[in-house]
Amino acid sequence: MSARLVVADDHRLMAEALGSALQQRGHRVLGVGSPSAAVSELVAGRRPEVCLLGTAGGPEDPFEPLRRLRRERPEIAVVVLGPLGAPGRVAAAFAAGAAGYVRSDERIEVVDRAIARVRAGEVAVAVDVLRAAFEHLLWPVAEPDDEALRLLRLLTRREVQVLARIADGEDTAAIAAAMRIAPSTARTHVQRVLTKLGARSRLEAAALAARTGLLDQLA
Incomplete structure (x- = not known):
């Protein structure tokens, strides 16, 4: 069943791509915007049922826009898109009022199912995401590995340049x-980048x- 939704992300390219993919799946995308901090302005004058909110993790408190949206428009169910490599953010997202949390590298089908669940008043979170969050709380690591640096170490200098252009x-x-x-x-460089990152597409x-x-590391 289609939903009325908005998509906000710190990277406009990601927001527009996700909005287009969801529209092709029959959803009514009322608005797409960037950055995520402007989500309250994005929903103004609109009546979405669901908001997909992606943050790059740059701000000191990336979930303040979520808390503000929940105060102003509590009827909107918010699904946060974020990395699995930062399980502490999962708990923080739900504490801020999220109805769901989906890995940012998940398939569009998973995002679609999360939308359906939160529309029905349920919580949408994958088992692996939940497990990682609990493990982080039970066995915290004093100095967690930086995921962006780990990915950078996989790539050659030339491949890093190619990834930056793919992102553009x-x-x-x-x-x-x-x-x-x-x-x-x-083409060879692009394929090697996708293989090393475990990505199925550009x-x-x-x-x-x-x-x-990682994009901030490339800047």
Whole structure:
């Protein structure tokens, strides 16, 4: 069943891609915006049932926009999109009023199911996300590994440059032209980036880079 929803993310590319994918699945996307801090303005004058809220983790308190939205529009169910590598954020998201938490690198089908669950008044959180959050609370790590740095260590300097261009939405031809390499070489670099990041598509690689803060490391 389709839902009326809005999508807010700190990275406009991610918000627009997600909004387009959900619209193709029959949902009525009332608004797409960036950054996530502007979510209250995004829903103003609209009547969404669900809000998908993605944050890059830059602000000191990334869930203040969520708390504000819950105060102003408590009828809207909010699903937070975030990394699995930061389980402490899962608890923080629910404490701020989230109705669901979905990994930012999940398939669109999982996001779709989360929307249906929160519309029905249920909590939407995957078992692996919940398990990671409990493990973090029960056995906290004094100095957790930085996911962005871990991903950076997987890539060569050339592959990092290619990932930055993928995140900017460039296709293979544009990457080849900008880096002055053959299109076949550019395709090879793109494929290696996707393989090393465990991503199934360019969009998923860009989403992973955005959610973990890897894009900030590339700046």
